Amino acid sequence: MQNLLEKINQKICSINIPEQPAELYEPVTYTFSLGGKRMRPVLALLGYSLYKDDYEKALDAAVALEVFHNFTLLHDDIMDNAPLRRGKPTVWHKWGNSTAILSGDAMFIKSYELLSAYEGELLKKLLPVFNKTALEICEGQQLDMNFETAKNVSIADYLHMIELKTAVLLGAALQMGSLVSGATDEDAQNLYEFGKNTGIAFQLQDDILDVFGETEKVGKQTGGDIISNKKTFLLLKAFELADESTTEKLNDLLNEKNEQKKVEGVKAIYHLLEVKKLAEAEMQKFYSKGLSALEKVNASAEKKKVLTDFTEQLMQRQS
Amino acid sequence: MQNLLEKINQKICSINIPEQPAELYEPVTYTFSLGGKRMRPVLALLGYSLYKDDYEKALDAAVALEVFHNFTLLHDDIMDNAPLRRGKPTVWHKWGNSTAILSGDAMFIKSYELLSAYEGELLKKLLPVFNKTALEICEGQQLDMNFETAKNVSIADYLHMIELKTAVLLGAALQMGSLVSGATDEDAQNLYEFGKNTGIAFQLQDDILDVFGETEKVGKQTGGDIISNKKTFLLLKAFELADESTTEKLNDLLNEKNEQKKVEGVKAIYHLLEVKKLAEAEMQKFYSKGLSALEKVNASAEKKKVLTDFTEQLMQRQS
Numbered sequence: 001m002q003n004l005l006e007k008i009n010q011k012i013c014s015i016n017i018p019e020q021p022a023e024l025y026e027p028v029t030y031t032f033s034l035g036g037k038r039m040r041p042v043l044a045l046l047g048y049s050l051y052k053d054d055y056e057k058a059l060d061a062a063v064a065l066e067v068f069h070n071f072t073l074l075h076d077d078i079m080d081n082a083p084l085r086r087g088k089p090t091v092w093h094k095w096g097n098s099t100a101i102l103s104g105d106a107m108f109i110k111s112y113e114l115l116s117a118y119e120g121e122l123l124k125k126l127l128p129v130f131n132k133t134a135l136e137i138c139e140g141q142q143l144d145m146n147f148e149t150a151k152n153v154s155i156a157d158y159l160h161m162i163e164l165k166t167a168v169l170l171g172a173a174l175q176m177g178s179l180v181s182g183a184t185d186e187d188a189q190n191l192y193e194f195g196k197n198t199g200i201a202f203q204l205q206d207d208i209l210d211v212f213g214e215t216e217k218v219g220k221q222t223g224g225d226i227i228s229n230k231k232t233f234l235l236l237k238a239f240e241l242a243d244e245s246t247t248e249k250l251n252d253l254l255n256e257k258n259e260q261k262k263v264e265g266v267k268a269i270y271h272l273l274e275v276k277k278l279a280e281a282e283m284q285k286f287y288s289k290g291l292s293a294l295e296k297v298n299a300s301a302e303k304k305k306v307l308t309d310f311t312e313q314l315m316q317r318q319s
Numbered sequence: 320m321q322n323l324l325e326k327i328n329q330k331i332c333s334i335n336i337p338e339q340p341a342e343l344y345e346p347v348t349y350t351f352s353l354g355g356k357r358m359r360p361v362l363a364l365l366g367y368s369l370y371k372d373d374y375e376k377a378l379d380a381a382v383a384l385e386v387f388h389n390f391t392l393l394h395d396d397i398m399d400n401a402p403l404r405r406g407k408p409t410v411w412h413k414w415g416n417s418t419a420i421l422s423g424d425a426m427f428i429k430s431y432e433l434l435s436a437y438e439g440e441l442l443k444k445l446l447p448v449f450n451k452t453a454l455e456i457c458e459g460q461q462l463d464m465n466f467e468t469a470k471n472v473s474i475a476d477y478l479h480m481i482e483l484k485t486a487v488l489l490g491a492a493l494q495m496g497s498l499v500s501g502a503t504d505e506d507a508q509n510l511y512e513f514g515k516n517t518g519i520a521f522q523l524q525d526d527i528l529d530v531f532g533e534t535e536k537v538g539k540q541t542g543g544d545i546i547s548n549k550k551t552f553l554l555l556k557a558f559e560l561a562d563e564s565t566t567e568k569l570n571d572l573l574n575e576k577n578e579q580k581k582v583e584g585v586k587a588i589y590h591l592l593e594v595k596k597l598a599e600a601e602m603q604k605f606y607s608k609g610l611s612a613l614e615k616v617n618a619s620a621e622k623k624k625v626l627t628d629f630t631e632q633l634m635q636r637q638s
Binding site for chain 2: 018020021023024075078079097098101102105106108109110112113115116119120121122123124127128131134135138139141142143145146
């Protein structure tokens, strides 16, 4: 795994970023330097490695996914007015909106440049997967923004949103990695399903950790979702289960200005309604669904275990 | 020509734009409905038609270029704070920045979706041209923004900027159209040079018309570049040629608040220094350079004439 990460970071460093105009390209290098878990490229390489050993051949696709992911963060941070990312100032916050828009666009093009490394027949397979996924991620971001002000967001709506906004890219990473290795379309599709469902499980876990995680393990202050009234699985489930008086209490808490009081109050209701358990069950449901898809994949049990070791390690982080 | 335009607009209307989320896709349909000269797709189809008659085969590439161009306008309008485009409110002005960023991104993806229609070997040729051009256009937009506050912009800097910001896409349109028809790489490259140099000539003509054109023929109020202190060929040339007292007068005019007085004053200096003639000569120089590249293209004189009839008609508009 350490070896994969090294290769991925080497590949990112080797991307040809022109020096001029500096105003356009400096934010790109800055973004790459911020690092990250590199979950998407790792999944792409693991998808490839199910079939063949020379995973370097999947590095262009793997890193295209990472560059694309970083591009979406650049634009999302403008829309979400987020000042920090990985503990550092976001690009729009450091250089302004115009820079963040344009440097983001340049990164997006760079991701297509990386994909273009593959020969025609393979390119013809990879490009539609990448395009479809990219468009779904835009849709997910739009839905996420809509939900901020929407009155009636159902749990199904929420699951659909996180599927688009974050899960499909994990599915596409496994799918594209496997396609590069020459996997059958059926295997690639099952790997997509595994990645997508696992991605939904990851997001549900993020929601849980944001409320119940230990700050030092999660690596960020918890309670942020509660403070910002984010309509997560937990909040939506709480509203679904709450009786009249609890609903009223919950609504009052959404307007509570004292952050500590707000977090503690909402958490108390979550405990009362046992929404954490329900979220964990939902998370397991999606992960199991993913595993069923993985079972159908025609690769050795040993190779699949490398993949599930990785996803399970992610599922158990900080919980 | 009318037939080409109809086919292009039909193709644009046939692009599959999902209905939901409406907030994401409505601005896309809105942008397509605003129309435009469709210069880039026409050039792509003319590039194809130099070699073969069934130009419908180049429609995907042609419309990919138009969709891409419209995407850049969406993002540029945010950066330039432009409230109107083709006489209608710009997307950011109508729906806000977040919408314009995200809908722009979606349009960008749609342009790659259109390109993906071609079979692998051709895709492998088209994609690098498209990526390179797209990145250069980002660079051009960045330089254009830099120039607003830059102290020393030379005429060479300006020509480099307009080459990147507007001319390379016209070159790429001809190149890609010809590649779809199976033209040799050499022919495609010469067509690119023709399109690029013609594009620089068009932009110089735009600069001239913005100052000296007749409002009713140009279709917009003239003098905008002078009012906004835009560093065009004319202004840069005037500063290059001006003696000390004229330079001082020109600098005073840049700070003049009365718009009519400003436009008349700057125009008087342009007349004095004969910069219009010099701009026209520069425009002709680039167009001739383009024609020399076109001469080397292995297509019939008759077919080439269709292409030059189109570019010359554009060169002579409203002058």
